Structures are given as C-alpha cells and as structure tokens.
Amino acid sequence: DTEVTQTPKHLVMGMTNKKSLKCEQHMGHRAMYWYKQKAKKPPELMFVYSYEKLSINESVPSRFSPECPNSSLLNLHLHALQPEDSALYLCASSLYRGSDANQPQHFGDGTRLSIL
Amino acid sequence: TQLLEQSPQFLSIQEGENLTVYCNSSSVFSSLQWYRQEPGEGPVLLVTVVTGGEVKKLKRLTFQFGDARKDSSLHITAAQPGDTGLYLCAGGSPGQNFVFGPGTRLSVLP
Numbered sequence: 001d002t003e004v005t006q007t008p009k010h011l012v013m014g015m016t017n018k019k020s021l022k023c024e025q026h027m028g029h030r031a032m033y034w035y036k037q038k039a040k041k042p043p044e045l046m047f048v049y050s051y052e053k054l055s056i057n058e059s060v061p062s063r064f065s066p067e068c069p070n071s072s073l074l075n076l077h078l079h080a081l082q083p084e085d086s087a088l089y090l091c092a093s094s095l096y097r098g099s100d101a102n103q104p105q106h107f108g109d110g111t112r113l114s115i116l
Numbered sequence: 117t118q119l120l121e122q123s124p125q126f127l128s129i130q131e132g133e134n135l136t137v138y139c140n141s142s143s144v145f146s147s148l149q150w151y152r153q154e155p156g157e158g159p160v161l162l163v164t165v166v167t168g169g170e171v172k173k174l175k176r177l178t179f180q181f182g183d184a185r186k187d188s189s190l191h192i193t194a195a196q197p198g199d200t201g202l203y204l205c206a207g208g209s210p211g212q213n214f215v216f217g218p219g220t221r222l223s224v225l226p
Contacts, residue, residue: 004158042204042216043159056213090158104149105206105214107158 003027006091006108014116015081021111023074023091032074033105034066035090043090049074050096081115088112118143120205120217128223132194137220139205140187148188148207150179153219159204162190195224 004025013019023032031050035043048056049068063085065077074091092105121140129135139148147166151159163172165181165188172179176199178191192199202221208214 006158040221042219045213048213058213092158103147103208104161104164106161107151109156109158112156 004091004093004106004108006089006111008111009109010112010114012114012116013078013081015083017081018077018079020078021076021089021091021113023076023108024072025093025106026072027093027106028071028095029093029106030071030096031094031103032068033092033094034064034074034076035092035107037088037090037110039087047076078113081113083115086113086115118145118207118209118212118215120207120215122203122205122217122220124220125218126221126223128225129195131196131224131226133224134191134193135195135222136189136191137203137222138187138189139217141207142186144185144209145207146185146209148181148185148205150188150190151204151206153202153204154200195222197224197226200224 007022033048034046036046037043045058046060047066052068063080067075088110090107090110092107094103094105123138147164149164150162152162153159163179168183168185170181176193180189200223202219204219205217
C-alpha cells in the first residue's frame with residue numbers, strides 16, 4: 001500500500017465541468033508534486049510545492065490550478081479541460097524539495113482522468 | 117536541462133533469464149533513483165544510488181551507479197513474471213529539477 005493517497009482513483013468529466021483531485025500524505029514530507037503521465041510515457045512534472053508554497057510551475061495551462069492547504073494535503077483543481085488532458089495524474093511527496101541524495105519521491109497510485 | 121536515456125525501450129524474456137537495463141546521461145547527477153511502475157499504479161521506489169561506483173542489491177536486483185555518476189544499470193537475476201513492469205530511472209542535482217528517463221518496459225513470460 002502506498003503512503004500517498006489520491007482520490008478519486010478514476011474521474012470522467014466533460015469539458016465544461018469543474019472537479020478537483022486530492023492528495024494526502026502523513027509522512028511529514030514538506031515537498032509535494034503533481035505529475036501528468038500519458039500512456040506508455042514517463043511522468044511529466046507539473047507543479048512543485050515546498051513548505052506549502054508553489055515553487056515550480058512547469059508552464060502548465062491555467063485550466064489546472066494547484067492548491068496546498070496544509071503540509072499534508074495537495075489539491076489540483078480542474079476547469080474547462082480538453083480531451084488531450086486525459087491522463088494519469090500522479091501526486092508525490094518527498095521530505096523536502098531538492099534534487100539531493102536521499103530525497104526519494106513517494107508516489108500515490110494516481111487518478112485516471114478521462115475528458116469527454 | 118539534464119536528460120536521461122534508458123535502454124532497451126522494450127524487453128521480453130522468459131522466466132529464469134537474466135537481464136540488464138541501462139540509464140545514461142551526458143550530465144552528472146548527485147543521485148539516481150530506480151522505480152518500477154505496474155499498470156494502474158504509481159511508480160514504486162526501488163533504490164537510490166548516491167556514490168560513484170556504488171553497488172546496491174535488493175534480493176535478485178543489483179543496481180550500479182557509474183564512477184562518473186552519469187549512468188546506472190539495473191541487473192535482474194533469474195527474472196520472474198512478477199518483475200514485469202515499467203522500470204524508470206530518475207535523478208537530479210542541486211539547482212536542477214528532478215527528471216525521469218523514458219523507461220524500459222519489461223515483460224517476463226512464464
């Protein structure tokens with residue numbers, strides 16, 4: 001079982017809908033990440049939060065809006081998505097943000113999103 | 117931007133065979149990590165390697181970090197169907213974003 005919990009596991013939404021993806025971890029990690037993964041491709045970084053502050057936005061369209069209410073929670077708000085946004089959305093956490101050693105990222109099982 | 121390449125892209129072998137997959141870069145990484153991802157699940161961390169030349173073993177899996185910290189390999193001994201999955205290497209260095217390689221998709225046939 002993963003220590004990073006994502007809900008929902010599956011989400012189908014129309015292009016005009018508004019929905020949110022949720023991620024939760026209780027490992028005391030202070031860095032949290034959103035990734036997008038298309039079929040047969042590696043995860044692509046979208047956002048990084050460090051100590052509840054947005055530190056990286058990898059030029060993600062504004063129809064994706066991240067939020068970090070506290071150190072354990074990370075949300076991704078979705079609005080007016082396009083069919084090409086259909087993908088597996090992965091949340092990850094690490095002890096703190098950094099590319100140094102011993103900063104492995106722990107992943108949730110993702111939310112599989114389908115846009116009709 | 118640091119980039120990681122992985123080879124082979126696909127590998128299909130019979131149960132009991134040995135295999136090695138590779139992760140290469142032209143850049144130096146302060147650490148590299150290996151993950152395995154199964155369909156419908158997130159990547160699961162297998163190992164982190166930090167020191168050039170380091171070798172780590174995890175049951176039938178042996179991981180090596182190159183002396184120059186630009187490459188890594190994963191060797192599996194006596195592969196089993198449960199080893200099937202997407203193997204991803206990932207790494208980073210101070211001031212650089214964490215990056216993933218494109219992955220090696222392994223299929224172990226019974």
